[in-house]
Amino acid sequence: MEREFMEFDVVIVGAGPAGLSAACRIKQQAADADQEISVCVVEKGSEVGAHILSGAVFEPRALEELFPDWKELGAPLNTPVKRDDIYMLTSEEKSTKLPGLFVPKTMHNEGNYIISLGNLCRWLAQQAENLGVEVYPGFAAQEALIDENGVVRGILTGDLGVDREGNPKDGFYTPGMELRAKYTLFAEGCRGHIGKQLIKRYDLASDADAQHYGIGIKEIWDIDPAKHEQGLVVHTAGWPLDITGNENTGGSFLYHIENNQIVVGLIIDLSYSNPHLSPFDEFQRYKHHPVIKQYLEGGKRVSYGARAICKGGLNSLPKMVFPGGALIGCDLGTLNFAKIKGSHTAMKSGMLAADAVVEALKAGREGGDELTGYVDSFKSSWLYDELFRSRNFGPAIHKFGALLGGAFNYVDQNWFGGKIPVTLHDNKPDHAQLKKASEAPKIAYPKPDGVISFDKLSSVFLSNTNHEEDQPVHLQLKDPSIPIEQNLPLYDEPAQRYCPAGVYEVVSNDDGSKRFQINAQNCVHCKTCDIKDPAQNINWVAPEGTGGPNYPNM
Structure with missing residues (x-):
């Protein structure tokens, strides 16, 4: 059918740090060259920042390059780090x-x-709009527009007002629009669903190591002012995860922000092997450790959320470009896991891609080509150098565990500056790591006390998650029989546990048989199911625009 369309020089998918930095940079460079470049950013969240979740300790290096006067412009960087406490x-x-x-x-x-x-992205969106960027929240990019020559020519936004069977609702249906562009930048975040399609279609990962992921679960607490120390950063490794082994690795964070609040979270590598493990329940019991509990007692939990992170680093980066566009930020996988930071690297990747786009348009190119300038500038940038120096961090932890892997990384980083003359590789994907349920010990998680630890449904409530109930399920099963016939007998269907939002349940029917139930309304868009399902049977796609969590300040 004929769809309405709009044409831009550049379309950017995702209003996170990468996408917004790219948009701002394009407009800045165009203004400097007295060049007119139209830029559109689409964002599936109800507003910019609604789907943004990160720790976050932020390194301002890229921000200082993008906006040297960020302090005068009021960027929301209010809490300098005062001290680092690290515990095993x-x-x-x-x-x-x-x-x-x-x-x-x-x-x-x-x-x-x-x-x-999230608040930094809201600020970046304001700067982008001040520079003339068109920012459209509430519109989910559903697929890339690819012409008969295999060139990406923009994106198609999702239809609005479609019922569960895919039929238009009377009086509510609005077909998606084509947003056409000379160049399209994909900044969807970790495991972007269009980015995943592009990597497969253009075989972008053929020369890369397997990508690796973690799931980060986070809460915000109001705490007793007497226990608050603004600027304190606490990191831990070890319990409740492995210390000496590599069966389940990860680490935690607890940061004291302003207004007598702390953020507390646990990152669990999705390479874990025990199918009985529940990242959500590991996080809940972790909060009872005396090092953490001392800050939470007497406090009140006010926010909850979860998000997968890309942690493969340099070794796992796919090819960055394809005809008509590029991957940036966590759609590419630029997080520096050695620093547990990805915002400044995402911003820099967006800025490098932006420079290449401006150069191409200035030269009169009309799209359809590959942005080779982006690849070249990346290889000569501080971003490449930083990722190169941290290339061994994740593989060392996966191979040797937290203790020995940590020792290797200490030597690599502190003695060799990240340039130890060996590169470790880890090519077994996370979904292939699970042992059979019969071969793994069951885990007895303590019941939540409702004071320090909580259940999934009350947690999801705090994420302000909502989806239009009568819409197509955005968690698609390639084969609906696999959860019960394959995953249940082999792995006790781990989706029941790896999802931090209670989306997946195995329900008993009246006749004693089992069925797999998907509570799609609960989904916080973390993408863990798309990553960890052992059969790779779950395909996460964007739901109707504005659906999902509504994080106020995560």
Whole structure:
């Protein structure tokens, strides 16, 4: 059918740090060259920032390049890091505080800020609009527009007002629009659903290591002012995860922000092997450790959310460009896991791509080609150097565990500056790591007390998640029989546990048979199911625009 369309020089998918930085940079460079470049940013969240979740300790390096006067412009960087405390949690009750001498240099945060990345993105969107960028929240990019020559020519936004069977609703149906562009930048975040399609179609990952992921679960708490120390950064490794082994690795964070609040979270590598493991329940019991509980007692939880992160780093980067566009930010996989930071790297990747776009348009190119200038500038940038220096961090933890892997990384970072003459590789994808349920110990999680630890449904309530109930399910099963016939007997259907929002349930029918139930309304868009399902049977696609969480300041 004929759809309405709009034409731009550049369309950017995703109003996160990468997409908004790219948009701002294009407009800045165009103004400097007295060039007119039209830029559109589409964002599936109800507003910019609604779907943004990060720790976040923020390194301002890229921001200073993009807006040297960010302080005068009122960027929401309000809490400088005051001190780093790093603990190894050796058991449910015990811990060892690491002396700064034994901490990898990448974990030191002098000069950084504790921020809400959602609020920073809201600020970046304001700067973008001031520069003339058109920002459209509430519109989900559904697919790339690809012409008969295999060139990306923009994107198609999702239809609005469609019922569960895919039929238009009377009086509510609005077909999606074509947003056509000479160049399209994809900044959807980790495991972007169009980015995933493009990587497959253009075989972009053929020369890369397998991508690896973690799931980050986060809460915001109001705490007793007497326990608050603005600017304090606490990181832990170990309990409730592995210390000496590599069966389930990860780490935690607890940051003291302004207004007597803290953010607390746990990142679990999705390479874990025990199908009985529940990241949500690991996080809930982690909060009872004395190192963490001391800050939470007497406080009140006010926000909850979860998001997958790309942590493969340089070794796992796919080819960055394809005819008519490029991947940027976490759609590409630029997070520096050695620093547990991806915002400044995402911003820089967006800025590098922006420079290449402006150069191409200035030269009179009309799209359809590959932005080779982006690849060249990336390889000569501080972003490449930073990712190269941290290339071994994740593989070392996966291969050797938190203790020995941490020791390797200490030597690599502190003695060799990240340039140890060996590169570790980890090519087994996360979904292939699960043991059979019969071969793995069951885990007895303590019942939540409603004070420090909580259940999934009350947590999802705090994420302000909502989807139009009568719309197509955006969690698509390639084969509906696999959950019950394959995953249940082999792995006790791990979707029941790896999802941090209670989306997936195995329900007993009256006749004693089982069925797989998908509560799509609960989905917080973390993408863990798309990553961890052992059969790779779940395909996450964007639901109707504005659906999902509505994070105020995550």
